[in-house]
Amino acid sequence: QVQLVQSGAEVKKPGASVxxxxxxxxxxxxxxxxxxxxxxxxxxxxxMGWINPNTGATNYAQKFQGRVTMTRDxxxxxxxMEVTRLTSDDTAVFFCARDEGxxxxxxxxxxxxxTVSS
Amino acid sequence: QSVLTQxxxxxxxxxxxxxxxxxGSSSNIGTNTVNWYQQLPGMAPKLLIYKNNQRPSGVPDRFxxxxxGTSASLAISGLQSDDxxxxxxxxxxxxxxxxxxxxxxxxxxxx
Numbered sequence: 001q002v003q004l005v006q007s008g009a010e011v012k013k014p015g016a017s018v019x020x021x022x023x024x025x026x027x028x029x030x031x032x033x034x035x036x037x038x039x040x041x042x043x044x045x046x047x048m049g050w051i052n053p054n055t056g057a058t059n060y061a062q063k064f065q066g067r068v069t070m071t072r073d074x075x076x077x078x079x080x081m082e083v084t085r086l087t088s089d090d091t092a093v094f095f096c097a098r099d100e101g102x103x104x105x106x107x108x109x110x111x112x113x114x115t116v117s118s
Numbered sequence: 119q120s121v122l123t124q125x126x127x128x129x130x131x132x133x134x135x136x137x138x139x140x141x142g143s144s145s146n147i148g149t150n151t152v153n154w155y156q157q158l159p160g161m162a163p164k165l166l167i168y169k170n171n172q173r174p175s176g177v178p179d180r181f182x183x184x185x186x187g188t189s190a191s192l193a194i195s196g197l198q199s200d201d202x203x204x205x206x207x208x209x210x211x212x213x214x215x216x217x218x219x220x221x222x223x224x225x226x227x228x229x
Contacts, residue, residue: 035218042223047217047218102169104208104218107165108162108164109162111162117186117209
């Protein structure tokens, strides 16, 4: 079965960076884009960007350009998202999600809570 | 400020039918298909509807979706207490540097 398993919760200080991993299984990793979505406490879903696991090509939301980097390691079917220069506004749950193409985003990781606090 | 507009809340009693609306524009719902997601408290979103009105396997037929012009709707019939959750619409957007856009979410309360 399709699974996306994310790394555990993180606590970071303002100005630091965080790197979240998304380990996939149950499907052909390079065949489906991976998206990253942010959800601040009590708020809605916000699209951050996607990565094409086959080519490594990325597309970031304008809001996050320059501060977010998405990468992947095909050998271990894992995608990563790094956010730099964290502020308290970045306190949120970050989700990775698979894009099936025809069906759009279908499977989601369980989410990773990143808390930014001094 | 979400690109797609949803009512912040909706409610119904067990057995009732409720609908949740999602309003967009010509660059998203007007030209692309709509997905709906259910998010239970503390959980990841789950795909409920794709391509406007298609249900993934395992999603009960109590859930249905429709689209007309630049708006879409999710209908839930035979409301159950387990349906209490946040519901989000989503669509591709052709105009922004944010291909996937979401609604702000609708919190459904089962009274």
